[in-house]
Structures are given as C-alpha cells and as structure tokens.
Amino acid sequence: MRSILFATLIGLLGAAALHILIILAVPYFTGNDAYTRISDLGEPLRFYPLPNETVAGGGLINDDPEMRLAVCALSVAENPVRLYAPPGVPFWSVGLFDSAANEVFSMNDRTAVAGALDVVVATAVQLNAIRKALPQALSQSILVEMPDEDGYVVLRTFVPTATMDEAARAFLANAACEAIDQGTLE
Incomplete structure (x- = not known):
C-alpha cells in the first residue's frame, strides 16, 4: 500500500x-514571445510607439490610458547601442530586457543626469573599449552591459492629463535607439 x-x-x-x-x-x-513580437514591428534600432487601442491583427498595444509606450528591438552583436531622449516630460522610465524577457536594467528620470535618457548598451568587450577611449559625447552616458546580444527596450512616459498627451508623444517621437559607430570609439 x-x-x-x-x-x-x-x-x-x-x-x-x-x-x-x-x-x-x-x-x-x-514565436509569440515579447522579443519576437517587438522585432516584428519593423526595422531594429527604432522606437515604435504602441497604440492605446486594439489594432486589427492583434498587434502589441498599451493598455494603460495614463501611459504612453514605445519599444525598440536592438542587437549589440556588431556595435554598442545608445538610447537617448531629451528631458521634457514630468516622468519617464526605461526598461532594458534580453531576448528571453529578463530585465537587464531599468531607470527613470529621477536617476538620470539632468532628466535626460542617455544610456549606452554594449557587450563586456565593447564596454572596455568605450571606457578606454571615452568620447566626450558619451561622458555623461550610463554604461550598461548586455549579457545577451539581442534584446529590447521599453520606454514609458506618464500622461496624467489630456493636455500632456502631446508632450508625451513628442518625447517618444524624439527618443533615439541607435548603433554607435565603432570608429568613433577608437
């Protein structure tokens, strides 16, 4: 028994x-994981704002009416990637994730230099090269090591009133997710 x-x-x-x-x-x-769905939005290294309403075909949406979101798929296999957005909204936050949706790094405007998003994402080898010959343009950047070559970024901004919606959309439209040319680091 x-x-x-x-x-x-x-x-x-x-x-x-x-x-x-x-x-x-x-x-x-x-193939329905977050990284694949974000990569399917279009070209990598570009922020794509997410709509606040359901779209035909069931794409990604932002279901919080008081937030505006943009996402960017990235790869640091060839070059480091710089995330940049000037200040201009009362609150923003950014989250960096690897391709398996593990959070690698996050911050908000309260911990940023002068309220601007300025982050460089790179592999350990790339970070060593950046630290050796730190260009003036990256002297205020926060350097983040990416354990995986591929990942994505979620940039969020708070919209407490309808009058702030235009500023939030402009903030996301002016955000950059771009590769850093290795030649500028040498």
Whole structure:
C-alpha cells in the first residue's frame, strides 16, 4: 500500500512539473514571445510607439490610458547601442530586457543626469573599449552591459492629463535607439 501511495505521489509531482515546464516553454516554441513580437514591428534600432487601442491583427498595444509606450528591438552583436531622449516630460522610465524577457536594467528620470535618457548598451568587450577611449559625447552616458546580444527596450512616459498627451508623444517621437559607430570609439 505504501509503495502505491509513493508511486502516485511521484507521478503527480512529475505531472505537475511537466505541466509547468510546458506552459513556460509555449512562448518560445510559438514565436509569440515579447522579443519576437517587438522585432516584428519593423526595422531594429527604432522606437515604435504602441497604440492605446486594439489594432486589427492583434498587434502589441498599451493598455494603460495614463501611459504612453514605445519599444525598440536592438542587437549589440556588431556595435554598442545608445538610447537617448531629451528631458521634457514630468516622468519617464526605461526598461532594458534580453531576448528571453529578463530585465537587464531599468531607470527613470529621477536617476538620470539632468532628466535626460542617455544610456549606452554594449557587450563586456565593447564596454572596455568605450571606457578606454571615452568620447566626450558619451561622458555623461550610463554604461550598461548586455549579457545577451539581442534584446529590447521599453520606454514609458506618464500622461496624467489630456493636455500632456502631446508632450508625451513628442518625447517618444524624439527618443533615439541607435548603433554607435565603432570608429568613433577608437
């Protein structure tokens, strides 16, 4: 009797573990993970604002009416990437994620230099080269090591009133997600 109970318990635990593993692996095998969906928006290294209403075809949306979001797919395989946006909104935050949706880095306007977004994302080798010959243009930039070559960025800004919507949209439109030419670092 004891061995039947033990076998049943092991079977249930194994089935539960297998069930959880399958649920967690579904986005990877379906190509419906966040990185793939953001990459499908268009060219990499460009911020794409997300609409606040459902679009035909079921693309990505921003479901918070008091926030405006933009996303950018990036790769640091060839060159480091600079994320930049001038100040101009009461609040913004940025999150950097690897291709598996693990958060690598986040910050907001309160921790930024003069309220501007200025982040350089690079591999460990690229960061060493940047630190050796730090160009004046990057002297105020926050340097972030990307453990994976591919990832994405989510830039958010708060819109507490309708009168601030235009400023929030302009902030996202002026945000840059661009490769840094290695020649400028040497």
